Amino acid sequence: MASNLTAPIPGMSLTAEPKSRPWQQPPQYVELDDVVQYYLERMSTEEAVERTNFILEKDQTPVNLVVDSLVTAGMMEGIHTVAMGTLVAPVLREFIIANAEIEGIDFFVSSEDRVKNMIRDPFRLRRLQEDLEKSEMEELEKRAMPTPMEEESAEDEQAPVAMGLIARPQRDTEEMM
Numbered sequence: 001m002a003s004n005l006t007a008p009i010p011g012m013s014l015t016a017e018p019k020s021r022p023w024q025q026p027p028q029y030v031e032l033d034d035v036v037q038y039y040l041e042r043m044s045t046e047e048a049v050e051r052t053n054f055i056l057e058k059d060q061t062p063v064n065l066v067v068d069s070l071v072t073a074g075m076m077e078g079i080h081t082v083a084m085g086t087l088v089a090p091v092l093r094e095f096i097i098a099n100a101e102i103e104g105i106d107f108f109v110s111s112e113d114r115v116k117n118m119i120r121d122p123f124r125l126r127r128l129q130e131d132l133e134k135s136e137m138e139e140l141e142k143r144a145m146p147t148p149m150e151e152e153s154a155e156d157e158q159a160p161v162a163m164g165l166i167a168r169p170q171r172d173t174e175e176m177m
Contacts, residue, residue, distance in 0.1 A: 025078050027084070028080070029079060032087050035079070035088045036088055036091050038080075039088060039091070040091075043092070043095060049099055049103075052100075053099065053100060053103050053105050056100055057100075057106065060107075060108065062111050063097055063100075063108070064109060064110045064111075065111070067092045071085040071086075071089050
């Protein structure tokens, strides 16, 4: 478990040496072609393609979220500027979509598409409804059938015990009888 004392304190960035952080340096690439080339080389490796496809298929992470994460990381590492990140994002999006389509991966471009697909898929909606009804029936059956412990406690029960802020404690009522 990480300690709260390891987090940066407010104003800490003002105490660091000037230009000691990646985002305080000039970007590594300033031309759009160079930024596109950087990402395409990085994303074309077999390991990167497999990892991206796994994220899209198994985690069902939208393509836009993957692209935004990549571009934000590139900006924080000083690879490119915010403006270049905005310009390279559509290229990355199309590259990732093309790779996913080649591999036959079922993916979502945005979170809205994912929600719409869940609502439009009648089989998925029917399965969710059946699962919900099944769990509700199981819960009702559990409540209706007394367990052996409940049967024993029902035999031992006497008059109801008064509960509340101004009710007398149980021992007082037993002593009076």
